[in-house]
Amino acid sequence: PAVHEGILRRQSLRESAARTYARSLPIVPVGARGLTIEGADGRRYLDCLSGAGTLALGHNHPVVLEAIKKVIDSGAPLHVLDLATPVKDAFTTELFATLPRQFADNARIQFCGPAGTDAVEAAFKLVRAATGRSGLLAFTGAYHGMTEGALAASGGAEDVRVTRLPFPLQYRCPFGIGGERGADISARWTESLLDDPKGGVPAPAGMILEPVQGEGGVNPAPDGWMRRMREITASRSIPLIADEVQTGVGRTGAFWAVEHSGITPDVMVLSKAIGGSLPLAVIIYRSELDTWQPGAHAGTFRGNQLAMAAGTATLAYVRENRLAEHASSLGARMLARLRTLATDHSCIGDVRGRGLMIGVELVDPEPAPLTCGTGGATEAPPDPVLAAAVQQECLRRGLIVELGGRHSSVVRLLPPLTLTDEQATAVVDRLADALAAAER
Numbered sequence: 001p002a003v004h005e006g007i008l009r010r011q012s013l014r015e016s017a018a019r020t021y022a023r024s025l026p027i028v029p030v031g032a033r034g035l036t037i038e039g040a041d042g043r044r045y046l047d048c049l050s051g052a053g054t055l056a057l058g059h060n061h062p063v064v065l066e067a068i069k070k071v072i073d074s075g076a077p078l079h080v081l082d083l084a085t086p087v088k089d090a091f092t093t094e095l096f097a098t099l100p101r102q103f104a105d106n107a108r109i110q111f112c113g114p115a116g117t118d119a120v121e122a123a124f125k126l127v128r129a130a131t132g133r134s135g136l137l138a139f140t141g142a143y144h145g146m147t148e149g150a151l152a153a154s155g156g157a158e159d160v161r162v163t164r165l166p167f168p169l170q171y172r173c174p175f176g177i178g179g180e181r182g183a184d185i186s187a188r189w190t191e192s193l194l195d196d197p198k199g200g201v202p203a204p205a206g207m208i209l210e211p212v213q214g215e216g217g218v219n220p221a222p223d224g225w226m227r228r229m230r231e232i233t234a235s236r237s238i239p240l241i242a243d244e245v246q247t248g249v250g251r252t253g254a255f256w257a258v259e260h261s262g263i264t265p266d267v268m269v270l271s272k273a274i275g276g277s278l279p280l281a282v283i284i285y286r287s288e289l290d291t292w293q294p295g296a297h298a299g300t301f302r303g304n305q306l307a308m309a310a311g312t313a314t315l316a317y318v319r320e321n322r323l324a325e326h327a328s329s330l331g332a333r334m335l336a337r338l339r340t341l342a343t344d345h346s347c348i349g350d351v352r353g354r355g356l357m358i359g360v361e362l363v364d365p366e367p368a369p370l371t372c373g374t375g376g377a378t379e380a381p382p383d384p385v386l387a388a389a390v391q392q393e394c395l396r397r398g399l400i401v402e403l404g405g406r407h408s409s410v411v412r413l414l415p416p417l418t419l420t421d422e423q424a425t426a427v428v429d430r431l432a433d434a435l436a437a438a439e440r
């Protein structure tokens, strides 16, 4: 405990005021395996943050460790810029084998790096170069990263021209309607802006969307709406960029979340789980877009051999063990249990998710609930204070959860896809206890 306290104290003195997770999760991980993290204080935690959704196989999965060791033992160079290597060849081959056929058959890959936000920037540069246009379309509640372009598309920087369109929320629908009607209005809004030569955005370079918004509070895009967006962009020759940084590699119950709606995007942005816990980010895109010049997107760290080896092992394991299907069925059971929990807790405003990407939105049921549009759904205000309290109560009970959403009122679960039924039960039980304690 003394070591633990010392590390936390020094960190709080030395690290930036912008530090994030370390504030709400004052733990000092020293060991980890699968779902479990061990702290320097000897406590064990069930980790449903999973490196912000990175650890598809949990911590230190044997196949990942083995793959990393193999590269090290082989004496292969670890740093190779973007040169061709057997490790990279194996990674690219495995990655392409997981992609929807109609996309992979005519696609190119650009190694970016090392983070998701780098790949988002590359995607923007690619569609700008290919179309000769500059503006971008993004959605309310989106999160694409922390560099300037990605931040602008996330609503956090104003110096890149991004037009924001309403994401079709089912809960707290911006039109007060929700359901198919809300999604229809979002699509019509988009069309009207694109077709309006004065005051609209007739010639954007591309549209970026998340099939399930993660940081935005776990908001799954309806499949029909995804298809509408694909039609709207295709018919106007606007490249569609699917940001699958968080939704990829089985997380939502399909290997890639675009498979749910069956759409083929023009560009896919991939990171997090593809590196098997090490930094790796790529874009994959329709080969016709490959019009940029050599060196148009460079960078020193685009060839992390250990990340590629760890990624190859992870992708193969998820594919061979059908972990996307597992995430789909186990996620559905967890959602059902959490919805049952909602009947006993009026502070649960909504439970939603896809696969093992789950969100529980907490509300303050005390003030008079607002009546939402003609749908008649009542929506109490979001309760970020309660959400923060629930996160702390979870931590006390040995459960690590993330908060998200516009108001930080959504408790998010992103467990490894290797989660077992028993572990899922333990996670929901601890969350239920934490809710009961925080509510008092």
Ligand code: PMP
Pocket (backbone or CB within 6 Å): 052, 115, 116, 117, 118, 120, 143, 144, 145, 146, 210, 214, 215, 243, 244, 245, 246, 247, 271, 272
């Ligand atoms: N896109 C999405 C959908 C994300 O969830 C994130 C990270 N949470 C990013 C992009 C940015 O990735 P990174 O933090 O690795 O830059």
